[in-house]
Amino acid sequence: MDYDTPLFFHVMSYAMEAEHDVIDMVSGNPDWGSPPGISDGLHEYADLGGADFQYPPSEGLRELREEIAARRDVDQSQVVVTCGGGEANYLAMARAMERESGDEFILTDPVYPYYPGKTKMLGATARFVATDEDGTLSPEAVREQASENTAGIVVNSPNNPTGAVYDEETMREFVSIAEEYDALLVSDEVYDHFDFSGKFTSALSFDSDNRIVTNSFSKTLAITGFRVGYAIFPPELVDVAKTRHMLTNVATSRPAQYAVLHALRETTPEYHEENRQLLKSRVETFTSALDAAGADYSEPDGAFYVMARFPDFPGTLSNVEKLIDEAGVAGMPGEAFGSSRDDWVRFALVTPEVEEAAERLADYFG
Amino acid sequence: MDYDTPLFFHVMSYAMEAEHDVIDMVSGNPDWGSPPGISDGLHEYADLGGADFQYPPSEGLRELREEIAARRDVDQSQVVVTCGGGEANYLAMARAMERESGDEFILTDPVYPYYPGKTKMLGATARFVATDEDGTLSPEAVREQASENTAGIVVNSPNNPTGAVYDEETMREFVSIAEEYDALLVSDEVYDHFDFSGKFTSALSFDSDNRIVTNSFSKTLAITGFRVGYAIFPPELVDVAKTRHMLTNVATSRPAQYAVLHALRETTPEYHEENRQLLKSRVETFTSALDAAGADYSEPDGAFYVMARFPDFPGTLSNVEKLIDEAGVAGMPGEAFGSSRDDWVRFALVTPEVEEAAERLADYFG
Known part of the structure; x- marks a missing residue:
């Protein structure tokens, strides 16, 4: 293992090239939107010019x-x-x-x-x-x-x-x-x-x-x-x-x-609190479905990710590709993160389709 | 010599702390303004949000x-x-x-x-x-x-x-x-x-x-x-x-x-051509004054800088500080650029006050 990108990009492009609909749970890109201060700040800066550039x-x-x-x-x-x-x-x-x-x-x-x-x-x-x-x-x-x-x-x-x-x-x-x-x-x-x-x-x-x-x-x-x-x-x-x-x-x-x-x-504290609540509810939705799929999983105390281990389905790259092809859900193979989790798959909860992804996994493994 | 910043920052802050008016010819920050496409592009980007962020x-x-x-x-x-x-x-x-x-x-x-x-x-x-x-x-x-x-x-x-x-x-x-x-x-x-x-x-x-x-x-x-x-x-x-x-x-x-x-x-080629013409005319103005000051100087074929050597006034840090104090012009000591130019001073032509700076130097050394 050198660094994750070749594998990361491989999975991303495999998922993107699929002809059917695939839910991307690979990247760690938040989907809940920036606070308005970001756009406002950029607009303000764009008009400064000169020495401020x-x-x-x-x-x-x-x-x-x-x-x-x-x-x-x-x-x-x-x-x-x-x-x-x-x-x-x-x-x-x-x-x-x-x-x-x-x-x-x-x-x-x-x-x-x-x-x-x-x-x-x-x-x-x-x-x-x-x-x-x-x-x-x-x-x-x-x-x-x-x-x-x-x-x-x-x-x-x-x-x-x-x-x-x-x-x-x-x-x-x-x-x-x-x-x-x-x-x-x-x-x-x-x-x-x-x-x-x-x-x-x-x-x-x-x-x-x-x-x-x-x-x-x-x-x-x-x-x-x-x-x-x-x-x-x-x-x-x-x-x-x-x-x-x-x-x-x-x-x-x-x-x-x-x-x-x-x-x-x-930005007010409410922005952050709402995002935490959103993630907590996604974790619940997703792990309930993992229960239905008979999988082991991590119950995160923080961050955006759930790791799951499916019965008789180790999280190898080829199984991750199979999940993309057959279940329409893309995760990261556990081997990207070292040797101890190579039978797990990491799912990033950064998509509004967490519920749909959960159902697909429950159906696939259920 | 390690890298220029300590010296660079030293000269910059010495110039900024001066109580009289000092013309900054230290940094390489263009003063002629960006093409409008920069601000326009930032405004356009600021409204994208979401996945584009x-x-x-x-x-x-x-x-x-x-x-x-x-x-x-x-x-x-x-x-x-x-x-x-x-x-x-x-x-x-x-x-x-x-x-x-x-x-x-x-x-x-x-x-x-x-x-x-x-x-x-x-x-x-x-x-x-x-x-x-x-x-x-x-x-x-x-x-x-x-x-x-x-x-x-x-x-x-x-x-x-x-x-x-x-x-x-x-x-x-x-x-x-x-x-x-x-x-x-x-x-x-x-x-x-x-x-x-x-x-x-x-x-x-x-x-x-x-x-x-x-x-x-x-x-x-x-x-x-x-x-x-x-x-x-x-x-x-x-x-x-x-x-x-x-x-x-x-x-x-x-x-x-x-x-x-x-x-x-x-951005059209005219933007770049105008900036070149501006710099060429600044070089002329500045080097004419250096002639009047009895200095040797580089005649640049490109970039933004003129190096000058004044008679009996090597470009040491203390002489650069003296120029700030007594002539109101800030340049970079030659020693920042190695040993071969340690009796020179580098002036960056990135200020609309090039003519005023030139006059100050001509007066000071003339």
Whole structure:
């Protein structure tokens, strides 16, 4: 497994090329629409022109950094506005390698496939820690893999693909394992607005020089195409990260930053609450149908995904294609996420047709 | 010298903190305004919402890649749309290192400071080739530095900071030196629309598996803040570059890509011609004043910059600060661009106050 895109694109185009109607539950693109502040902000920006169309500060528009810093209760100098969560994780993992305190990353299995991809690109080695079947990641299991070779520990809560949300005690332990082994905890929290359990705890809750928090507005504001995210570094790690950001991208796209800033100021908590309620009801609809299909499934505490295991129907690529052909539902093969879930299929609940998809699966397997 | 930003920001903030009026000739931000297609495109995009706000293809919007490919007469599969020229050069130089055919980059002196910055970030070594005083870069001098350790040769034409434009024969030689030493020529052509000499030749003119061309819409469309550029790779090098692009940024910001596509379709050649004429007349105004000041100066064949050397006034940081304080004109110290021009100052002709700046310098030194 290198990174998910070849497989991802393969499944996407297989589904799109099908002549019958296929419900796309492959991608993680929200379908519930952005808050109006995004369009309003873009319109406002489009009329500025001139100097406002030129380079923003490399680390991000000052007012956007201030807004993020105020919300996250950190100093704005610790914030780097990035080209989405993708660049935020790249900067964080590169920063871990630059410390020259180990060249291994501890990753989970199942894993969000970009992490092993970045690990390889950075010339590091991945050590995988299997989660429990319910997606729980035991700090003890992480500690067993930690050593002086550990450069970083990369965790994602709420989790893609398992839907697990790590509680306060677990996150505290991850931070302290990182400290113990002079490594960096990279806590990817892009689904933080999609916690159904109330137990989500940001790694920022624990004061430490050994943790970097990454985040993005891609999911929060349903703008995966805008590419605006951020990373929050401990004070003594941030300067080198800013240098890499500058030498890689110079800066993050300004129209997108401007629209995000505008939307952050205008969007009420109700927007996020409605999206959570929508997702919770989709989870219910979908998992009821999985019951009818006789499948095992994850019950997500957060994020957008349900993993399912159908009886005598392992989630291989060829079975995923069969589901597309015969049931008209497209999911992601479990093998995209590591070895521990290769008999599962991941379904993204980002389509208004969740109910129809659920019925199709229940009919197919029922 | 690491990369120019600390010095750049130092000079910028020194100029901005001055209590008197200072004319900013430090940054490379065009002041002549974007073509209307940029704002129009952003407005159009802002109203799309929904699926159009989500992930574009990682390598860039299909129609934008097709537009670029048609204009550059390459196959669209060779095009990667990047976060500006900055990421394009990063991908190109990283690609040269990934071939494991050398770990040195041949750079010019004076040099655009991001190239040595990226060289260092990629763990490579820079070998500098001094240009002639008029900015000419001799292929012979490049060949003398080339060896089996050469991973890449990075050139920039029209050149920042010298204003040199390499002619057809010179570019052909650079390509053939790269081929000879199994290295990659990285030809950064972001100022291609600002050639006053008519002799600009793209490295794409020479069919070769050893050259990558990078470009950007930052200068061409006066949108340095949008961060849309591209790199054109030989067919057998492009896949790995696309992987790095995906693992670094996932994709380039979609609103900015959409606006660029719209502007490419709407903008007439007159827009570019007017900007060239404007710059040519600024060069004349400015260099006449430099004559009056008794200075040596570069006569740019392209790009936005004039380098000047004043009698008994080397272009050190402290003298640049003195010019800000006493003449009210801010330029960049020559030392930002390497050792060969450390007695020069670079002035960017991106302000309507070029004439006033010229008068101030003539008065100060006259």
